[in-house]
Amino acid sequence: MPYQWTSPQALPRSRQLTLWPHRSLPRKGFAVVILATFTLITIPLYPLLGTVFLWGLLPFLMLVVAGLWWGLERSYRDGRVLEVLTLTPETAHLIRTNPKGDTQDWTCNTYWARSEMHMSGGPVPYYVTLTGNGRTVEIGAFLSEDERRQLYGELAEELKSIADPETPRP
Known part of the structure; x- marks a missing residue:
């Protein structure tokens, strides 16, 4: 999978998702x-x-x-695109580094953040977006259809467990 979930040691009860495009030719x-x-x-x-x-x-x-x-x-x-989503109990923060080196970022309260999957109508089938703070941003548009479907499920679960402090961490 061209993405990875990690738990940063510096931030308790947080998760970090790093996404990158698949390179079929090293x-x-x-x-x-x-x-x-x-x-x-x-x-x-x-x-x-x-x-x-x-x-x-x-x-x-x-x-x-x-x-x-x-x-x-x-x-x-x-293909030098990198997306890093950091989820803490207070904030969800997405930073996208574009091929030319410029960055875009989005921040919102984790409680109000939600992931959505658009089966059609987006630039790609099974288009995954994050909504919150009055904005909708794409995430993982460069992934394959199967990877986006899997990402959506994992992302929805992580958002729910981070926002709810009663949910035990894996």
Whole structure:
């Protein structure tokens, strides 16, 4: 799962949820893909060694490798999203760090915070939002459908248990 619940030691009876996009291609795999593409794309050039046709094809083949490199790097850059939700008995605080480094945050009283799942009508199916303090914010829109459904259940349970001091902590 590309999210994790933790219990910070500094804040008693609190929970912290950290969400990040799933990376299906790690950096080591990135290097392997670029190297394999370069190797395979040069195979048709071997019979052309020593001819003028080599120099006619080489720039276009290298452009393909450069385009693949740029596309994968862009995917990594766009995937630098991090959402951190901190739940305490008094406040619910969500901080979203966008790919460019700017942050957005939302705070409300935990008692009034509620999670909602929109089966349709959102930018993605099973869209999960948090509502409170007069605002509605999205959470985990980059997760898969199954992960958003699971997140919604866990989030609703955590909000209920944090707001109710009689509920025992796991």
